[in-house]
Amino acid sequence: MELRISGPQRLNGSVTVSGAKNSATRVLAAALVTNGRVTLRNFPLALEDAKAKMSFLSGLGVEFEQRQDRSELMVTVPDLSLEDIQSFDLPIRTTYLLAAGMLARCGYARIPYPGGCKIGSRGYDLHMMVWRELGCEVEEKPDYIEIRGRLVGGQVDFPMSTVGGTENALICAAVARGETLIRNAYVTPEVRDLVAFLREMGARVKLEGTSLIRVEGDGALLGDASFSIMPDRIEALTWIILGAVTEGTVFVNNVPFDTMEVSLLHLRDAGVDLFANSDTVMVSPDCIGEHGVQPFELATGTHPGVISDMQSFFAFLGLFANGRSVVFDYRYPERIAYAHELAKFAPGAIEAEPGRITVHGPRRLSAAQVASTDLRGSMAQIMAAICAEGESRVHGVELALRGYNELPKKLAALGAEVVWRA
Ligand SMILES: CC(=O)N[C@H]1[C@@H](OP(=O)(O)OP(=O)(O)OC[C@H]2O[C@@H](n3ccc(=O)[nH]c3=O)[C@H](O)[C@@H]2O)O[C@H](CO)[C@@H](O)[C@@H]1O
Ligand SMILES: C=C(OP(=O)(O)O)C(=O)O
Numbered sequence: 001m002e003l004r005i006s007g008p009q010r011l012n013g014s015v016t017v018s019g020a021k022n023s024a025t026r027v028l029a030a031a032l033v034t035n036g037r038v039t040l041r042n043f044p045l046a047l048e049d050a051k052a053k054m055s056f057l058s059g060l061g062v063e064f065e066q067r068q069d070r071s072e073l074m075v076t077v078p079d080l081s082l083e084d085i086q087s088f089d090l091p092i093r094t095t096y097l098l099a100a101g102m103l104a105r106c107g108y109a110r111i112p113y114p115g116g117c118k119i120g121s122r123g124y125d126l127h128m129m130v131w132r133e134l135g136c137e138v139e140e141k142p143d144y145i146e147i148r149g150r151l152v153g154g155q156v157d158f159p160m161s162t163v164g165g166t167e168n169a170l171i172c173a174a175v176a177r178g179e180t181l182i183r184n185a186y187v188t189p190e191v192r193d194l195v196a197f198l199r200e201m202g203a204r205v206k207l208e209g210t211s212l213i214r215v216e217g218d219g220a221l222l223g224d225a226s227f228s229i230m231p232d233r234i235e236a237l238t239w240i241i242l243g244a245v246t247e248g249t250v251f252v253n254n255v256p257f258d259t260m261e262v263s264l265l266h267l268r269d270a271g272v273d274l275f276a277n278s279d280t281v282m283v284s285p286d287c288i289g290e291h292g293v294q295p296f297e298l299a300t301g302t303h304p305g306v307i308s309d310m311q312s313f314f315a316f317l318g319l320f321a322n323g324r325s326v327v328f329d330y331r332y333p334e335r336i337a338y339a340h341e342l343a344k345f346a347p348g349a350i351e352a353e354p355g356r357i358t359v360h361g362p363r364r365l366s367a368a369q370v371a372s373t374d375l376r377g378s379m380a381q382i383m384a385a386i387c388a389e390g391e392s393r394v395h396g397v398e399l400a401l402r403g404y405n406e407l408p409k410k411l412a413a414l415g416a417e418v419v420w421r422a
Pocket of ligand 1: 022093121122123124125126127128160161162163164165186301302307308309331
């Protein structure tokens with residue numbers, strides 16, 4: 001899918017941040033461990049990653065009911081049928097989170113190999129470690145990973161900060177028989193959301209500090225739950241940065257400030273002074289002082305710092321800064337393919353090498369034809385096209401739709417004139 005955009009465009013209007021992709025898609029998998037009915041509010045129903053997971057789960061017999069107008073999703077899980085899975089083609093990252101529900105219901109699981117954005121090495125050995133530590137056997141088959149056994153409590157020691165590993169261990173432990181201790185857990189805001197959801201279903205999860213989690217399970221499925229997905233901090237930052245540089249007045253609603261403090265601090269340090277109340281940010285030309293956006297240097301890494309998924313938006317902001325900005329990414333040093341595409345809007349302004357992107361600003365952007373390489377990179381390219389002089393084409397924007405709920409509607413609400421081509 002291609003997006004054609006004639007710029008530069010000044011954006012005005014208001015946009016409401018949706019439920020977080022990196023919570024909703026996890027909570028959806030965790031809903032498999034209930035024998036009750038789950039109602040998910042603030043659920044990003046149009047998100048491609050959520051739709052892909054729902055479609056796979058429908059094939060296993062999971063029943064969904066949607067209320068589009070209220071962003072609600074009702075989930076009921078009758079018995080799962082794993083023998084008839086026709087295709088294991090599910091190109092999203094968190095397939096491994098489906099294992100807990102399958103194991104708890106069927107005594108075995110068959111899950112697609114984890115996909116997701118191609119942003120460098122993304123192993124899954126720690127997931128296999130989780131299943132094994134909790135009493136199961138794991139076999140890598142040609143088309144899927146098979147896990148067999150009954151989940152029993154155990155001790156999971158992570159050798160590194162892993163979001164996915166922590167989530168997997170949590171969901172498995174919630175339906176395992178006995179106590180599970182998760183050490184060196186990595187508790188991000190989205191992981192906290194998952195913990196809150198598991199508790200809502202009746203799981204006994206105790207956080208001791210931020211890196212030790214104790215889960216008490218009795219080997220049974222959990223109960224009913226009604227839960228509201230947290231707003232997406234990455235989406236919030238996207239609209240704030242876009243609003244700040246397009247010289248209109250943009251209101252961003254439903255901003256989860258407490259989950260993105262460091263990112264907002266970096267924006268302020270760069271001279272972008274936001275107007276904010278309890279959950280709304282207003283950005284207008286007045287937010288940027290008379291000396292313009294200031295160059296900055298920052299490193300993405302683990303929470304509460306700037307996470308890697310926000311990297312491309314800071315690189316984009318660097319194009320408007322008065323001088324040389326540097327963005328380091330220690331977690332995903334190979335996450336630079338998009339930067340080569342972004343550079344086409346300002347030849348010579350961006351140097352990308354593994355782990356480090358240098359941006360020489362300020363630059364007037366000119367139209368370009370670019371290819372999406374990953375979700376956040378695709379969105380940064382759309383932002384650049386809105387700011388660039390002339391008609392740009394961004395190819396492969398289905399990657400952006402993986403992570404931005406109702407993107408066409410939101411761009412239209414901000415007055416962006418864009419043409420979507422299949
Ligand atoms: C710590 C971190 O920054 N996590 C990010 C990671 O989460 P995601 O959950 O995808 O990845 P993890 O946090 O689990 O993994 C972080 C690192 O550990 C490695 N690893 C992980 C699991 C495993 O079994 N073996 C293994 O080697 C990965 O290759 C990766 O380099 O990507 C997401 C999408 O960009 C981001 O939203 C998360 O903020
Ligand atoms: C890379 C991302 O997601 P995933 O882990 O689903 O590929 C992201 O959300 O930016």
